[in-house]
Amino acid sequence: MASLQLTGVKKRYESVLALADVSFDLADGQFMALLGPSGAGKTTTLKSIAGVETPDGGEIRIGGRLVNDIPAEGRNTALVFENYALYPNMTVYGNMVFPLKAPARAEKFRAESATQRVFEVARTLGIASLLERRTWELSGGQRQRVALGRALVREPDVFLMDEPISHLDAKLRFEMRAELKRLQRDIGVTTLYATPDYAEAMALADVIVVLREGRVIQVGTPTAVFNRPIDTYVAHLLGEPHINLLEMEIQSRSGRLAAVGQGVEFAIHPSQAELLRQRVTKLITVGVRPSEVLVSPTEPDGGGDSGTVIAVEPRGATTVLVVRAGGQQVVAKVGGEQRLRPDSIVWIGVKPESLYFFERESGARVEVPHGEIDAAGASR
Amino acid sequence: MSRVRLRSVTKHYGPSVLAVKDISFEVADAEFLAVLGPSGCGKTTTMRMIAGLEAADAGEIWLGERIVNALAPAERNVAMAFENYGLYPHWSVYQNIAYPLRLRSISAEEINTRVQKVAKLLEIDDILLLRPAAISGGAKQRVGLARALVRSPEVFLLDEPMSHVDPDFRSQMRVELKRIQRELGGTFIYVTHDQLEAMSMADRILIMRDGVIQQLGTPHEVFNNPVNEFVGGFVGEPPMNFLPTRIQRGNGGVQLSLPNGGSLALPARYGGVVESMAGAELRLGIRPHKIRIGPRESGEGGAPGSIYVIEPLGDYSIVTIKLGSATVKVEAAADFSGAYDQSVQIAFAPEDVLLFGADGALMMGTVAC
Amino acid sequence: MLLAIWLAFALFPIYWTVATAFKTPIDIYQGPKYVPFIDFHPTVMSWERLFGPQNFSFFKDFANSLLFGSMSALLAVLLGAFAAYGLAQYRYKFGFYKNDDIAYLLVSQRFMPPIVAVLAIYITYQKLSLLDSRLGMILAYTAFDLPLAIFLLRNFFEQIPVELEQAAAIDGYGKVERLLRVVFPLAAPGLAAAYMICFVFSWNDFLFALILTFDNATTLPIMITNLNTQMQPMWWLLSAVGIVVMVPPVIVAVFLDRYMQRQVLRGGVR
Secondary structure, eight states: OOEEEEEEEEEEEETTTOOOOEEEEEEEOOOEEOOOOOTHHHHHHHHHHHHOOOOOOEEEEEEEEEESSSOGGGGGGGOOOTOOOOOOTTHHHHHHHHGSSSHHHHTOHHHHHHHHHHHHHHHHTGGGGGGTGGGGGGGGHHHHHHHHHHHHTOOOSSSESSTOOEEEHHHHHHHHHEEEEHHHHHHHEEEEEEEEEEEHHHOOSSEEEEEEEEEEEEEEEEEHHHSSOBBBBHHHSSSSSEEEEEEEEEEEEETTTEEETTTTTOOOHHHHHHHTTTTTEEEEEEEEEEGEEEEEEEEETTEEEEEEEEEEEEEEEEEEEEEETTTTOOOOOOESOOOOTTTTTTEEEEEEGEEEEEEEOOBBBBOOOOOOOOOOOOOO | OOOOEEEEEEEETTTEEEEEEEEEEOTTOEEEEEEETTTTSSHHHHHHHHSSSOOOOOEEEEEETTTTTSOHHHHTEEEEEEEEEEOOOTOHHHHHHHHHHHTTTOOOHHHHHHHHHHHTTTTTTTGGGGGGGGGGGGHHHHHHHHHHHTTTOEEEEEETTTTTSSSSHHHHHHHHHHHHHHHHTOEEEEEOOOOHHHHHSSSSEEETTTTTTEEOOOHHHHHHHHHHHHHHHHHHSSSEEEEOOEEETTTEEEEEEGGGGEEEEEEEGGGGHHHHHHTTOOOEEOOOGGGSSSSSOOOOOOEEEEEEEEOOSSSSSEEEEEEEEEEEEEEOOOOOOOOOOOOOEEEOGGGGGGGEOTBBBBBSSSOOO | OOHHHHHHHHHHHHHHHHHHHHHHHHHHHHHOOOOBBBTBBBOOHHHHHHHSSSSHHHHHHHHHHHHHHHHHHHHHHHHHHHHHHHHHHHHETTTTEEHHHHHHHGGGGTSSSSHHHHHHHHHHHHHHHHTOOOHHHHHHHHHHHHHHHHHHHHHHHSSSHHHHHHHHHHTTOHHHHHIIIIHHTTTTTHHHHHHHHHHHHHHHHOOHHHHHSSSTTHHHHHHHHHOOOEEEBOOHHHHHHHHHHHHHHHHHHHHHHHHHHOOTTTTTTT
């Protein structure tokens, strides 16, 4: 078990810059998720830490020790590959005991204790009955657990996982998520988990690193990254349905401020007015999460923005409504089931404190206080 | 004129593989029907039989007022979009989309108008001159869709046409596809394994498993009144929780047992059939968003348990709670916090519960839900 | 039906050879006799001659053929495996020579007819006193089998996913260990097939043996030629030797078959 530090890691493959500048710290025992779409550099980062890829620049430290020049065999890491990479010429037992028989570990795991260890891990993962099987006889879920088992038997300093559950069917993936989180917590191994799925990252990790085109965009706890995204990219990446990003302008409305755009108007909370006052008549991107959009079939007191329902997507416990208000398309997620049909007229509104503001060109978020609501400064 | 009807259709692959077993259903004119099920359930086979790419071994397939079993695909006037694109590699995207129209002696300008319209709709108007090899998988799928949409057939058959499309674009395409369907007024049959897609787009969902129809109903129906455990557990995410239960007579009258010593009053609608259920091993289904973490209030049932794992997901959290050896997943508030193995109580209302028999079928009560 | 006719057609020469090996010279010269015990009386005369004292150097030639075939195939496959692995897994650049260029360079050795090379080898061996030596023959056969082995093996190595070797590295194994324990076992079908082909090429070779040997290092094909006496070929002995020549490759094939059959890569990568 050890901490992990990456500083300025770079890697180039012929004409492609896979990693431009990756830096982060992972504390001993923590679970960190590397979140990003395919091609962002997640696999390259994991393989560089494991030692099977060599970075062109930067430092990698495991437990404080610089490992750049130590080959993979000498670093005590484990990697669960996206496609498992099980050895087809060995049984499940053979696969799992293989790391323990390596020269570096052979003395630590003498014959009997190696077998014992394999049984222990196999039992924990529920695959003890499969030890004599060949890898091609196993289902996807079973293979994935064998890959996990092979990684865990050796008590690694750093445990690396590359989209380990992405090839399982939806239900199994859902169950395995909770199991993996609990497993990591019980074992306590420092873990780095790569995934393109934001829900996996949020559900599992203590810390999330958002990776984009080889660069670290944001590092933070799941709640921090979700509630205080650093820019529109991160805001859009986390959340389902995606956050609404509307092009608007800040305008003054008899002493108060409002965000206005293409026929839609949202009141701005007075506590935020100070910071935004300088931006009056300036363009701004306003972010609203679908779950924060209020939809009502009748016009609320105090008015609101009216629009037409374009689509109704029932999901069982919630319903997603796509509403065209003015020139904007707004996605709302409302609880329960709706009797609304396409082409119905509805009114949408947003509580001022739910609004996010982003710079129009760079997409960076504008920090505004999200303090307590004051009852007097409520809806428009 | 574009109703689709299947009557007692069966299909084998070889002597031992029964792909589709005696299925019958009807798709109304201008309806969007999703055929939903896990891989291998027979949904693609069914679609291919409607298209004419596979022959049914038994039963009748009707398109409109005609029995089409003996007709070749071209004679059935159906349009198809596949999961693996099926594009002609030696032609440009434009030519691929235009091909179905060229066969039907339509003027060149008309072809051009229609192709441009559809291409713009699916945002592929900038790659019309490229060859399939030069575009991404997601773009290829959109071209496949465009090719199907450009005609005005009676029936549109879509086989997981968006599985390789970027997830971001997929939600947008869902809205567009639904809108196109409404505008064209066509009958769409959409095959998928993704319950979210089916729920979002379909007027009705046909759920299949191992070649047999499980249920045919609106999203509301299959979600709230699943006909068996399989449907209950397949539709909805997070999935429905299932707990073992049996009738017990306690101090409060007739009750249902819950794991770890919990209990729940018998839901009113089962009052009349309680005798037939006594002694049986039943399964209780309850959806994650209907469970509350906290002590039970009057009228509610509940059980004690401990927190196994908390998964924060942004706008809500999923808390996995162990009730002895049983597990439930509960949808809780986004900021729910608790310690591992902390003791908690769960509570829920009897009317939110569904009972399933040992065979998995829904137990019907005396009052319709 | 057609297959049966073709089969009979193809197998007939083998049958004839086997039959002839058991005939006396008189039987052979008297005209075609097809069925043993009916047309003629089978005898083990030829075999007695071969295994007896005046055996036309049968044992020596047989041993040489076996030695050259098995050793050159082994060396070609071993060396070729490393070379093929290198070509498959690494990207080389020597000046403007990339992987495919190097591969072409190696494989093109075989494009020219061996007869062109054999003269050069003769002269070289003369200088090195390697003529008619067992070592010389093994080296020559290996050199000519190697390009073939590399060509065959490169494809097999390319099919092995690089992740398997990476997994072995992370599991704690050094380069050579990884190759021997993980990569080569997975290439077993290819290795077996390459061995088979190299063995047969060396075993059947006539040209090299003819030019580069005269006494010590002769092989079975040479012996067969020697059985062509001034009067008439000694069919009965020729046939017997012919059978002996046919058998070992078949044995090798049968033995290696189970390695070639294994679909070894299933289940390794998703």
